[in-house]
Amino acid sequence: MTTDTSPRVAIGPSPDALLDSAVLRGGGLISPLESADALIWAGSPDSFPRDLPPSIRWVQLPSAGIEDWFEAGVIPKDTYITWTSAAGAFSSSVAEHALMLLLAGVKHLPAHIEAKTWRQFEFFSKVGTLRGSTVAIIGAGGIGRALIPMLAAQGADSIAVNRSGSPVPGAVSTYPAMRMNEIFSRADHFVIAAPATPETRHLIGATQLAAMKPHSWVINVARGSLVDTDALVDAIATERIGGAGLDVTDPEPLPDGHPLWDLTNAIITPHDSNPPGVRPAAFADHVSKNVTRFANGETLAALVDPIAGY
């Protein structure tokens, strides 16, 4: 439902039927950029307008992780505009991928796939279960919050780590980032879903891996830089941990011949947890919800912090 006071929303870089209908469904009017209150941007940072008209009060970016947008200088630190990312729009897809990697790991699927012969007796002692286990979710944003009920349905408890330690719904406990060292010997498995910042670089290194249990799996669906790859390779190769499921790597793309490719207990997926085919519809849903919030003067979803850089 649009009215005279409906927000005027521009869509760029080019017209997009899915986004047009999302804006209208959310209660906005499609407008040229020059007279718009808000800009929904579906392109890359390179083509982003150098100067926005002064009428623009909100910009919606199409990515969930937005370090590229800061690096490209799109988002100034002293901006008066409200910026939102697509964080959360693709959370369910990525959480589903994380659960898949964790289940495949715990149930020893890579060795099964490579076996090509019936090895029941060997595998009997290796197939595990998530039931009764504790999974630490490092970075309880959209992906982490989407994962918690999926784990609960498997009979697994979640413990969350976030910056403040303020309780995350559904987690049995939430740790502030500064007490994160306590989780590595407590949890059975670890899912990394935190933003890439200077503070989170190599958040999982030799010390953290050494504190984990021998059956622990590390799942990374965030950014490769959060894990010290060399330390991880060493921990898997020497069987100090159960294994790792990585949708993101450092370096990325992972070069041919890298030791991770040859470790049975390293499952690599090439950053395809949020494949293009499912993205446009998920982004359009996110836009529609944010247009409604903008029209109603409510807090937008996935607000960007221009100072913190995420």
Next chain:
Amino acid sequence: MTTDTSPRVAIGPSPDALLDSAVLRGGGLISPLESADALIWAGSPDSFPRDLPPSIRWVQLPSAGIEDWFEAGVIPKDTYITWTSAAGAFSSSVAEHALMLLLAGVKHLPAHIEAKTWRQFEFFSKVGTLRGSTVAIIGAGGIGRALIPMLAAQGADSIAVNRSGSPVPGAVSTYPAMRMNEIFSRADHFVIAAPATPETRHLIGATQLAAMKPHSWVINVARGSLVDTDALVDAIATERIGGAGLDVTDPEPLPDGHPLWDLTNAIITPHDSNPPGVRPAAFADHVSKNVTRFANGETLAALVDPIAGY
């Protein structure tokens, strides 16, 4: 809590600390077979007592699928004894395995594991999602009922098939077995969790496979005989369906060199969805609950139908 009227329960073929404590916890007394009201049997059909004392009113068997026990003549058709299986005791483990196979299939994991190189562009078009899909669960007993909330947490709807068509909690619809042909073009994926009986042999054959969608995955965690293996191999090899995740096969064990081993979209696990390591604790829980029901004169869980043979 045991009393003078507590049931006297024998455990065979040998003493078992886990089962002793399960019986006591359930409110029973440990008794020699000769004077027992009930027998908890943790052994094989071969060693089962040829003649039970007339005091025995209930026998608990240790298997979920009990065709072997009928074949061995342990359960007579004209028995006056109540027989229970372990159906349901291991349901959660098997349902977890079924979800793992389905997620791994939908997300194209076997090809990822075999790739050993970064093939993002190729995989982008192949990685799917369970979100928004419909999964048919054929045989909505313990495993099927345990699977429904796991699928719901992934945003997938379940449709159930059972003998009577009486509604299964959590399923969006339940079909009676005689209308099963309607599901093959309706659902996206299929999980087979029905008992092996003459009626369910080759329940999935060429006709059913031909009606499925090109992206459909077939998961079998029941018994190999429910699927026509040759028809399945043909459907996968010609890409008429997405693939199959099989914890059970026909023949079983699957012989080396069988075509299923060489199909990337056939995931074979060697009947290890319910591995021995997790079984004793799960069986003891089941025994404890049934002893309590027996003591209270309530209907036991996992009743065997001696006439129907399951």
